[in-house]
Amino acid sequence: MRIRGVAGAVVLVAATIASAAPVGAAPFFANYSLNVQGRYDFHTWTWAVTYCIPDAPDCAHIKAIPMPIAKAFEYSGDAHLADGRYTLTVDVPDGLRCGNVYYGPIIPTLDVYSWDAATLQGTLTSSFATGCDGAPGGAFTYPFSLVRL
Incomplete structure (x- = not known):
């Protein structure tokens, strides 16, 4: 009986090591x-x-939390990994701020985040149908980084 227990433990440890990152x-x-x-x-x-x-090895769920929460909207979405880069596409109700940054009008944007899975450095492309003060639609691109807390 004791040999069975040890053999079972060895198999369990081997399976754990084989499946580890x-x-x-x-x-x-x-x-x-x-x-x-x-x-x-x-x-x-x-x-x-x-x-x-459902869980997938090439997917990470992102929930964005603003600080302060005043005049900001949380957003969330699934980032997908391909060729060493994650891509997240989200609709952001307040992505473009016009005039006074605190009290001015806001315009919704379609934001596409793309970043390197190893360096956590990337680019945000923020597109909008209409710009500030009735200007034509367009897109702005910003560099970004993720820093683990």
Whole structure:
């Protein structure tokens, strides 16, 4: 009986080691500070990164939390990994701020975040149908980084 228990434990340990992440691989699932350079916004953002439902190895669920929450909207979506880059596409109700950053009008945007899975450096492309003060639609591009909290 004792040999069976030891043999079972050895099989369990071997299975655990075989399914573990490669040595040195950092898990992406955590909380991050989203640092967007040059975007006209007074908020700082935290991304809470969790597993997608259903779970998939090439998917991370992102929930964006603004600080302060005043005049900002949380957004969430699934980021998909391909060729070493994650891509997240989200509709943001207040993505473009016009006039006074605190009290001026806001315009919804379609934001596409694309970043390197290893360096956590990327680009945000924020598109809008109509610009500030009735200007034509367009897109702005900003560099960003994610810093694990």
